[in-house]
Amino acid sequence: MTENRTTQPIKKLERERAKLLEELAHLRREATMEVDGDVGEGDPKWAERDIAQSLVDIHERKLLEIEQALEEARKGQYGICERCGRPIDPERLEILPETTLCIECKQAIEHHRPN
Numbered sequence: 001m002t003e004n005r006t007t008q009p010i011k012k013l014e015r016e017r018a019k020l021l022e023e024l025a026h027l028r029r030e031a032t033m034e035v036d037g038d039v040g041e042g043d044p045k046w047a048e049r050d051i052a053q054s055l056v057d058i059h060e061r062k063l064l065e066i067e068q069a070l071e072e073a074r075k076g077q078y079g080i081c082e083r084c085g086r087p088i089d090p091e092r093l094e095i096l097p098e099t100t101l102c103i104e105c106k107q108a109i110e111h112h113r114p115n
């Protein structure tokens with residue numbers, strides 16, 4: 001495979017995916033850990049578990065985005081906006097390698113979010 005402008009972001013995505021999977025495994029253990037039946041609702045252990053659970057959700061969403069971007073890469077579509085079909089600014093990919101939208105489309109979607 002030849003080096004092109006998308007090689008670096010894809011490598012970055014793959015590293016990030018590996019890291020996320022590792023963190024997720026750890027967080028899932030924490031989120032499902034046994035909490036003694038006799039601790040009250042305000043117990044810090046419950047709070048810790050709640051935090052771990054919401055982190056699991058955040059990580060899973062992020063992982064999904066990365067998987068999608070990598071899927072695009074497999075189809076040779078990485079770095080192409082899925083909404084307008086134009087190439088995404090390489091600087092944007094540098095910062096947000098998992099993005100599948102160019103900045104214009106991202107903003108358009110955010111400003112016209114259906115209720």
Ligand SMILES: [Zn+2]
Pocket residue numbers: 081082083084085086101102103104105106
């Ligand atoms: Zn676009």
